Amino acid sequence: MAIFKNTTGKLNKLNILPLDKEKALQALVESNLMTALDLHFLASEYPTTFGGRIDTLAVDLNGAPVIIEYKRNKNDNVINQALSYLKWLRAQKSEFFRMLMIDKLGKAVADSIQLDWNNPRVICIAESYSKFDMDTVEVVPLRIELFKHRFYEQDIFSLEPLNVPDAQAVLLPAVAIPKDSKSVGAEESLATVEALRSKANEATRQLFDAMQEQILAWDESIEEKATMLYVAYRVSKNFAEVHVQKNQLRIHLRPMEYNDPRGMVEKIPDGYNWTMNRRVYLGNGEDLDYVMGLIEQSYQSLL
Template sequence: MSNLKVFRVRGGQATEVPGAAVGVEVELQRLIETNMETMLGIRFLATEYRTGRHGGRIDSLGLDENGTPVIVEYKRSRDQNVINQGLSYLWWLHDHHHEFESLTRERLGDQAAEEIDWNAPRIVCVAGAFTHHDTVAVEMIGHRIDLVTYRVFDDVLTLQLVASASGTRTSTRGGTLGSVRAASVTPKSVQQYLEESPDDLKELYADLDELLLSHPDVLKEPQLHYVAYRRITNVATVRLQPRKRHIVVNLRLDPETVELKEGFSRDMRGLGAVGIRDGIEVRIGSREDLARASDLIERAVETT
């Protein structure tokens, strides 16, 4: 049972809308697959994907906004096996990079396939409820796992992130030849950029980091080239540019709702922003810039 309550207000009177589970599991699966990028920030690749000799079928395969492979498993109500199923399929994924890359190339194109981040594939488990033991277990497993509960209120579907484990970003087994070649030229990481930054830029980033994490349910996940701050989907991504002495922040905001200012903020629709597609970009080079950006950052956090 969810602790989320929904009320219909008419004429100043509130009436509770009772929550419910979907009638059958496949109904939930099809609904989320049809709207996966909107609901989970994941681009849909395949449904009921057969894993051959490994046995079984993955409910959904996708690629998230950070370029990470994602396995999505669904359960209509509470089921302790959903996490185990996801882990079993993750083992298959570790040994089938080439197959996943081919699927991505077929569905999303060459660029998406070439930019896949194999360091920490994700499992997303969507169910009516999870036990306390489930939420504790994902912290101990050592892989990236999100536990998301759902509830249906008339024609409203709610999703709530109840637990998330970031795992460790280490290279997995079974990379393709292309992956090996790419690994031979190691790009500079966001942590290296931070270490190379002057003290005033480091302090500015620390203030930005504190602002984003002042919301207790916002998670921080360092990627290779940027730091992602997210709930179910990314709220903001942050890159440091020491040579230009500023920080680049991409926010999940509709550009049509923002008064853009040249040299400070810009519309990123169609420009391929990292981690957040079609949002806005803000450049922060001073505490004054951070103060100007704080309202936009708060809006992004509140509306994501």
């Protein structure tokens, strides 16, 4: 992907620079995980019991464990290596991962994340991929995401998603978890948009349907995913999280300054440590177009 700098109306192409050190890419991504990928960083070079080390271990905003591996040269079989680590992770107990989250993020942040142990993600970051790599992620029924990185002159860095896997593609056996556990059990993996929608009265369901139709019409790459708490809309990251209530929709948006002359966007206090820390309510059809404009600003910030 060519990158250009606009200098008084003239486009100048930026040159791609080689990666100076193998660890430079990993260090840069890890120190900017939330900004780049909406992930909470948990550990670097995390040791497994069979001797390997996971490059980066993280958890996403929906509570799914995330394994990140970096392909540093053409001969690295990064996808197979990541899948081996995923097999190891799945063999562990969810309580192990919960304790790691508490240790690294603090109890308040960890408790705000509903662990989705049955829907892990694998992210591979590389300068390029082979046809074999692309074919592998297409046929393997797991959440494998490929990102291509580039370093450009003038300290420009890009991270481009090459595929958008189905958030529900992974079909792994459910893990039996006690009812009083905070981890997500098999019954919680069945969250659907319709189940959340059914919480609302008829007027609010109609608002949700109108909002949903407009969001999904913006771009075919927009994903819709139901969690136990909300319906998420995302491209590379979440741009809207819709909490369906009986008489209104509570919509969380990305942290940014909005063009909001009516002052409907509220900032959630920093003490909550929420990434999607802007909030707006939609309770009647008269506000629909205005609120859709706010949601679109959140979406546009990711493009």
